[in-house]
Amino acid sequence: MSENLVNPENLVYKKTDAMTDRVLHYCPGCGHGTAHRILAEVIDELQIQDQTIGVAPVGCSVLAYYYFNVDMQEAAHGRAPAVATGIKRVFPEKYVFTYQGDGDLAAIGTAETIHACNRGENILVVFINNGIYGMTGGQMAPTTLEGMKSSTSPFGRDVKSMGSPLKITELVAQLPGTYFATRQAVHKPANVRKAKRAIKKAMEYQKHNKGTCFVEIVSNCPSNWKMTPVQSNEWMEENMFPFYPLGDIKVPEK
Amino acid sequence: MAKRGDVVIDIEKCKGCEVCISACPHEVLSLSSEVNSKGYHYAVKVNSGCTGCANCAIVCPDAVITVYREK
Ligand SMILES: Cc1ncc(C[n+]2csc(CCOP(=O)(O)OP(=O)(O)O)c2C)c(N)n1
Numbered sequence: 001m002s003e004n005l006v007n008p009e010n011l012v013y014k015k016t017d018a019m020t021d022r023v024l025h026y027c028p029g030c031g032h033g034t035a036h037r038i039l040a041e042v043i044d045e046l047q048i049q050d051q052t053i054g055v056a057p058v059g060c061s062v063l064a065y066y067y068f069n070v071d072m073q074e075a076a077h078g079r080a081p082a083v084a085t086g087i088k089r090v091f092p093e094k095y096v097f098t099y100q101g102d103g104d105l106a107a108i109g110t111a112e113t114i115h116a117c118n119r120g121e122n123i124l125v126v127f128i129n130n131g132i133y134g135m136t137g138g139q140m141a142p143t144t145l146e147g148m149k150s151s152t153s154p155f156g157r158d159v160k161s162m163g164s165p166l167k168i169t170e171l172v173a174q175l176p177g178t179y180f181a182t183r184q185a186v187h188k189p190a191n192v193r194k195a196k197r198a199i200k201k202a203m204e205y206q207k208h209n210k211g212t213c214f215v216e217i218v219s220n221c222p223s224n225w226k227m228t229p230v231q232s233n234e235w236m237e238e239n240m241f242p243f244y245p246l247g248d249i250k251v252p253e254k
Numbered sequence: 255m256a257k258r259g260d261v262v263i264d265i266e267k268c269k270g271c272e273v274c275i276s277a278c279p280h281e282v283l284s285l286s287s288e289v290n291s292k293g294y295h296y297a298v299k300v301n302s303g304c305t306g307c308a309n310c311a312i313v314c315p316d317a318v319i320t321v322y323r324e325k
Pocket residue numbers: 058059060061077100101102103104105108128130132133134135136141
């Protein structure tokens with residue numbers, strides 16, 4: 001009965017070679033790792049590893065270039081879409097993506113984000129929305145929910161004085177240059193599968209140079225939310241998803 | 255009958271986040287009482303109910319689970 005199933009013939013899942021073997025520096029249970037992995041799996045499945053160039057942000061995922069087994073370029077804080085624009089225009093046949101947090105993409109880099117989408121740059125933007133500046137200690141981000149506590153809004157975000165949380169994906173979806181915009185999550189198996197399909201679609205669209213593809217992933221930050229990873233995922237479902245509903249926001253016209 | 259599966263967990267890379275444990279439909283996984291060299295309790299198999307569905311592996315942020323399933 002204890003026949004050994006562990007042999008290559010029965011293999012159904014292993015870490016993709018489009019990720020390096022380095023140990024991720026992310027906190028336990030952080031969605032950044034899962035988001036990296038599905039993007040790497042898409043690159044692997046489309047067999048475009050040698051044709052893909054990624055741009056890393058500033059934020060917890062600043063070291064993304066250690067983990068993606070593709071050519072990578074680090075950008076100054078928030079400037080990834082501008083750097084990706086340059087790369088894509090020099091190498092129009094390459095698959096170019098940025099990977100950015102909400103502080104990077106929706107605060108310091110808002111201008112670069114909006115204008116890259118408005119120009120319809122043929123890049124994929126992967127946007128990790130954890131409602132906070134993770135790397136620097138949990139400060140309030142533009143995406144922080146109303147009432148959500150952060151190190152710079154210790155009594156909760158007060159929209160009167162601090163403004164409302166910014167739905168930047170809905171905002172860029174308004175721009176004619178944005179071809180595809182969707183919001184996903186990676187905390188549960190079904191969400192991981194869906195998010196991966198969305199990223200795959202976006203990468204495939206890039207082949208036809210139709211415009212910017214924007215994939216938001218609502219994610220957790222157990223360390224700064226001060227919760228266990230499993231609690232943070234539950235909190236995310238209860239609090240983030242009602243304001244940031246999952247699903248496609250802009251899909252290509254038939 | 256469901257197919258039988260098995261998982262191999264790279265315990266040195268596991269960070270004990272327990273995300274895989276709540277994703278397993280057959281309660282195959284639990285956290286060890288031992289810790290790895292980084293001081294993390296790690297995921298372990300506690301029964302032979304695995305069907306090789308790979309749910310645990312695809313939610314693992316650190317890609318430490320490899321999954322097998324009988325043909
Ligand atoms: C020009 C500049 N301003 C500010 C900082 C400090 N800083 C580093 S990361 C960061 C925010 C990161 O938050 P986010 O983009 O949400 O990513 P996360 O860490 O949550 O993944 C800030 C403000 C910096 N490094 N450079």
